[in-house]
Amino acid sequence: MKEASEVVIEVRNLDLSYDDYEVMHNLNFKISKGDIFIIMGTSGCGKSTLLKSLIGLRPPAKGDVLYGEKNFWREDASGQKDLMRRFGVLYQSGALWSSLTLGENVALSLELYSNLSASQIQEVVELKLALVGLSGYSKFYPSEISGGMRKRAGLARAIALDPDIVFFDEPSAGLDPINARMLDDLILKLRDTLGATFVVVTHELASIFAIGNNSVFLDANSKTIVAEGSPKDLLANSKNSNVIGFLTRGQKQGGQ
Amino acid sequence: MPSEKIIFDYSIPKTLQIKLTGEWLMSSGIPAISEFTSQFSGHSDVTQIVFDTSKISKWDSGLVSFLFGLIKECQRKNIKIERKGLPEGVLKLLDLIEKIGEKNKPQETKPEPFLQRLGGRALQLKESLLSLLGFLGEITVSFNRVIAGKAYFRFNDFMLIVQRCGADALGLVSLISVLVGIILAFIGAIQLQIFGAQIYIADIVGIAMVRVMGAVMTGIIMSGRTGASFAAELGIMQTNEEIDALKTLGVDPVEFLVVPRILALVVMLPLLTLYADFMGILGGYIISAGVLGINPVEYLNHTQSAVKLSNLWIGLIHGFVFGIIIAISGCLRGMNCERSANGVGEATTSAVVTSITSIVVATAIITFICQVLGV
Numbered sequence: 001m002k003e004a005s006e007v008v009i010e011v012r013n014l015d016l017s018y019d020d021y022e023v024m025h026n027l028n029f030k031i032s033k034g035d036i037f038i039i040m041g042t043s044g045c046g047k048s049t050l051l052k053s054l055i056g057l058r059p060p061a062k063g064d065v066l067y068g069e070k071n072f073w074r075e076d077a078s079g080q081k082d083l084m085r086r087f088g089v090l091y092q093s094g095a096l097w098s099s100l101t102l103g104e105n106v107a108l109s110l111e112l113y114s115n116l117s118a119s120q121i122q123e124v125v126e127l128k129l130a131l132v133g134l135s136g137y138s139k140f141y142p143s144e145i146s147g148g149m150r151k152r153a154g155l156a157r158a159i160a161l162d163p164d165i166v167f168f169d170e171p172s173a174g175l176d177p178i179n180a181r182m183l184d185d186l187i188l189k190l191r192d193t194l195g196a197t198f199v200v201v202t203h204e205l206a207s208i209f210a211i212g213n214n215s216v217f218l219d220a221n222s223k224t225i226v227a228e229g230s231p232k233d234l235l236a237n238s239k240n241s242n243v244i245g246f247l248t249r250g251q252k253q254g255g256q
Numbered sequence: 257m258p259s260e261k262i263i264f265d266y267s268i269p270k271t272l273q274i275k276l277t278g279e280w281l282m283s284s285g286i287p288a289i290s291e292f293t294s295q296f297s298g299h300s301d302v303t304q305i306v307f308d309t310s311k312i313s314k315w316d317s318g319l320v321s322f323l324f325g326l327i328k329e330c331q332r333k334n335i336k337i338e339r340k341g342l343p344e345g346v347l348k349l350l351d352l353i354e355k356i357g358e359k360n361k362p363q364e365t366k367p368e369p370f371l372q373r374l375g376g377r378a379l380q381l382k383e384s385l386l387s388l389l390g391f392l393g394e395i396t397v398s399f400n401r402v403i404a405g406k407a408y409f410r411f412n413d414f415m416l417i418v419q420r421c422g423a424d425a426l427g428l429v430s431l432i433s434v435l436v437g438i439i440l441a442f443i444g445a446i447q448l449q450i451f452g453a454q455i456y457i458a459d460i461v462g463i464a465m466v467r468v469m470g471a472v473m474t475g476i477i478m479s480g481r482t483g484a485s486f487a488a489e490l491g492i493m494q495t496n497e498e499i500d501a502l503k504t505l506g507v508d509p510v511e512f513l514v515v516p517r518i519l520a521l522v523v524m525l526p527l528l529t530l531y532a533d534f535m536g537i538l539g540g541y542i543i544s545a546g547v548l549g550i551n552p553v554e555y556l557n558h559t560q561s562a563v564k565l566s567n568l569w570i571g572l573i574h575g576f577v578f579g580i581i582i583a584i585s586g587c588l589r590g591m592n593c594e595r596s597a598n599g600v601g602e603a604t605t606s607a608v609v610t611s612i613t614s615i616v617v618a619t620a621i622i623t624f625i626c627q628v629l630g631v
Contacts, residue, residue: 098596114282127321133356162316193348
């Protein structure tokens with residue numbers, strides 16, 4: 001792996017809240033190009049809220065999210081849209097549009113944002129579906145396929161425009177170990193081939209260790225980041241009992 | 257422009273060398289596979305394709321999708337592809353596709369022939385009729401259990417539904433009914449003024465509102481408002497597996513979800529009808545007294561003598577029947593909803609359409625019966 005080079009996302013002094021209720025405060029971290037960056041933490045600690053602030057669905061209470069030089073929440077609507085076009089998102093349930101076939105799901109962003117003709121779009125769609133192991137399924141509707149396939153189709157949709165950054169919200173949630181492992185492999189391979197940066201929100205330990213090369217741990221008690229680094233390093237070296245407890249499924253809770 | 261990116265070289269016998277140059281980006285457009293096949297059609301002796309991609313400056317999925325299509329095309333034609341000259345990233349992606357593709361092949365589905373589809377539709381119609389009958393049966397059984405006190409009935413939930421389909425609808429019912437009263441008064445006035453008999457506007461508005469219009473307007477408002485909301489609510493519950501959760505808990509979903517809704521609407525619709533009747537008469541009164549110059553006291557007296565108790569009962573029976581119709585069509589569509597966003601939309605639409613159609617049909621039937629009975 002190359003040394004961490006170009007920073008693609010920088011989070012500065014970010015505060016997250018629901019009305020008056022503070023979810024997280026003073027979050028600071030950087031994500032480098034080519035990273036598979038894990039945002040981990042216990043259920044309900046604010047991982048998904050943080051993700052929403054990163055992908056432009058929920059303004060933070062305070063602080064900045066920088067994509068390269070651009071400060072996302074300071075951009076005007078069209079600037080934000082341009083930034084959003086640079087990333088793909090795989091939602092927890094796949095979030096495929098149920099009235100469209102898998103092919104149409106993948107094609108939509110290509111129709112909106114590329115200059116390709118209909119037949120060329122079809123070729124790209126076939127490629128993207130083939131990349132996630134769904135070649136031949138483009139005429140199927142989301143309701144006709146299994147949950148694991150829906151997730152993979154969601155991934156094909158997320159990478160349709162060759163994004164610089166792909167966000168995942170709990171990619172292996174609801175998948176069997178084989179399918180979860182397959183998705184992890186796919187993420188690794190896509191990182192190697194597409195050269196994109198992956199930001200993964202998850203609490204699946206197997207995934208965290210299998211794919212993550214950098215991470216932050218959000219702590220529900222202190223409501224901020226308490227550990228940062230590669231998951232394996234954290235397991236070996238972290239002094240924080242919450243982090244160790246999390247990474248060892250509570251078997252080494254330390255003094256607590 | 258795209259054709260400049262691709263050069264065909266047939267200098268080596270039986271081999272086609274494809275040279276790719278420049279930018280191969282989705283944003284700048286990629287050549288279509290058909291361009292390749294038409295170029296290639298005159299050279300049937302070619303058995304192998306090699307690539308030279310050293311002149312490609314930038315590439316993304318555009319290039320990969322072109323090559324992917326080309327490889328599939330060549331496999332069909334039994335032409336060997338030498339991949340060595342391709343960029344390393346492309347090779348990796350193509351490998352990935354091949355590895356992952358082998359175990360995932362969809363089953364072939366054939367389109368049904370016309371007659372089979374037609375037959376299928378007819379059978380579907382029979383199915384849906386049977387499911388309606390089955391649903392009505394379930395409701396009857398559940399009602400029996402509720403009356404016998406054996407059912408799990410949450411009174412608070414019931415009151416909440418009563419509030420939602422009763423009190424919360426008052427504003428809308430008021431507005432529509434007053435306007436209908438006003439419209440009836442104006443339309444009556446057009447003819448009656450000719451004979452100087454404007455006072456009979458009171459009779460027209462009173463009888464029309466109380467006997468049928470109050471109930472029909474309320475029914476239509478409530479199909480759009482409450483019927484649709486029942487269908488959407490139960491549809492989403494079906495999608496979220498909440499109804500399955502009830503079943504596995506041993507709670508009959510019809511008893512738990514449908515019966516309170518029917519009961520609430522059956523109680524509230526006649527009451528709303530009564531309220532709509534008054535509002536309609538009020539609308540007629542405002543126009544007659546304020547605009548058409550009819551003596552207010554005389555108007556009220558005329559209304560009182562014209563509207564018989566039988567009219568009121570007929571109106572209330574309408575309301576009662578409409579309540580049943582709206583609640584059942586809303587709940588039926590919701591319970592049978594397909595588990596998708598589309599399904600919920602269809603369930604809602606079909607609930608409203610079914611209930612409004614049934615309301616009009618029911619009105620016609622009741623009116624005919626009253627005619628025969630001479631009420």
